[in-house]
Amino acid sequence: MAEPQPDFLHKILQRIDLKTGKDAVQARQVVARELKARGVSALRVTRFATAVSEIARNVIVHGGGGHFTVGLNAATSYLDVECRDRGRGIPDIDQAMKDGFTTAGGLGRGLGGAKRLSDRFEIETVPGQGTTVRMSAKI
Amino acid sequence: MSGVASIHLVENALLVSIQDDVTDTEIIDLQDALSNRIADENVDGVIVDISALEIVDTFVGRVIAQLAGISRLLAAETYVVGMRPAVAVTLVELGMYLPQTRTALSLSHALAQLRRG
Ligand SMILES: Nc1ncnc2c1ncn2[C@@H]1O[C@H](COP(=O)(O)OP(=O)(O)OP(=O)(O)O)[C@@H](O)[C@H]1O
Ligand SMILES: [Mg+2]
Numbered sequence: 402m403a404e405p406q407p408d409f410l411h412k413i414l415q416r417i418d419l420k421t422g423k424d425a426v427q428a429r430q431v432v433a434r435e436l437k438a439r440g441v442s443a444l445r446v447t448r449f450a451t452a453v454s455e456i457a458r459n460v461i462v463h464g465g466g467g468h469f470t471v472g473l474n475a476a477t478s479y480l481d482v483e484c485r486d487r488g489r490g491i492p493d494i495d496q497a498m499k500d501g502f503t504t505a506g507g508l509g510r511g512l513g514g515a516k517r518l519s520d521r522f523e524i525e526t527v528p529g530q531g532t533t534v535r536m537s538a539k540i
Numbered sequence: 541m542s543g544v545a546s547i548h549l550v551e552n553a554l555l556v557s558i559q560d561d562v563t564d565t566e567i568i569d570l571q572d573a574l575s576n577r578i579a580d581e582n583v584d585g586v587i588v589d590i591s592a593l594e595i596v597d598t599f600v601g602r603v604i605a606q607l608a609g610i611s612r613l614l615a616a617e618t619y620v621v622g623m624r625p626a627v628a629v630t631l632v633e634l635g636m637y638l639p640q641t642r643t644a645l646s647l648s649h650a651l652a653q654l655r656r657g
Contacts, residue, residue, distance in 0.1 A: 424597075426561045433594060447626035454597040463654055477562070500635055508598045514634040 591622025
């Protein structure tokens with residue numbers, strides 16, 4: 402797995418505990434607000450906020466809850482988001498990224514979709530220990 | 541039912557407005573209320589207004605599909621109105637096409653299509 406960017410989340414803007422659907426809504430609303438405040442277009446705001454919503458919901462539904470952090474990477478002009486949980490992890494990440502793969506009767510489009518909707522996307526997962534997704538939108 | 545979603549009778553259709561921060565529990569209440577109203581009021585259509593939605597993710601997409609499934613079983617057609625252009629583009633990238641629903645540009649378009657039958 403690639404090392405995270407050294408300046409990822411250089412300046413932290415907000416942290417939210419992810420426990421319920423309401424927390425996922427709050428997380429993607431914060432992301433949308435921060436992008437809009439920096440003049441990012443409506444389409445790009447919607448794309449990245451949707452990606453964040455998918456990953457935050459996965460933390461709640463599959464990861465048993467976790468933490469969301471949003472911050473800035475001033476050097477490279479990215480808005481960075483990290484979603485982290487200490488859940489069961491994902492045994493086969495290539496399989497999980499494929500559209501249509503789900504273990505929960507979902508659509509199985511969240512992970513693959515979130516990657517397509519982000520400008521940068523990386524996932525780190527250890528079975529039995531948890532999952533961390535780092536994703537960014539260019540600002 | 542909470543104020544998060546509302547159901548109104550308009551002509552021969554039920555208009556359902558979904559709010560941006562709808563939760564799983566509210567959705568179950570909404571589905572329950574909607575199925576009862578479709579049966580009681582004998583409507584031809586259900587119009588789901590999503591103009592308040594900043595995003596439609598797989599969770600909300602599934603909610604819309606389930607509302608459409610309930611309507612279909614009770615012989616009503618489902619229309620989705622008020623989709624923001626950015627939401628439409630994002631849905632295509634997610635690969636969600638909401639096949640159970642018809643999309644109309646506005647409430648009046650949806651009602652006109654329902655009148656035509
Ligand atoms: N944080 C996580 N912890 C453990 N497993 C996860 C996590 N995120 C995703 N997964 C696994 O990867 C699978 C695919 O995730 P994905 O988001 O693509 O689909 P889904 O959540 O099942 O359905 P949906 O289309 O509603 O998002 C999940 O079914 C689950 O098995
Ligand atoms: Mg998911």
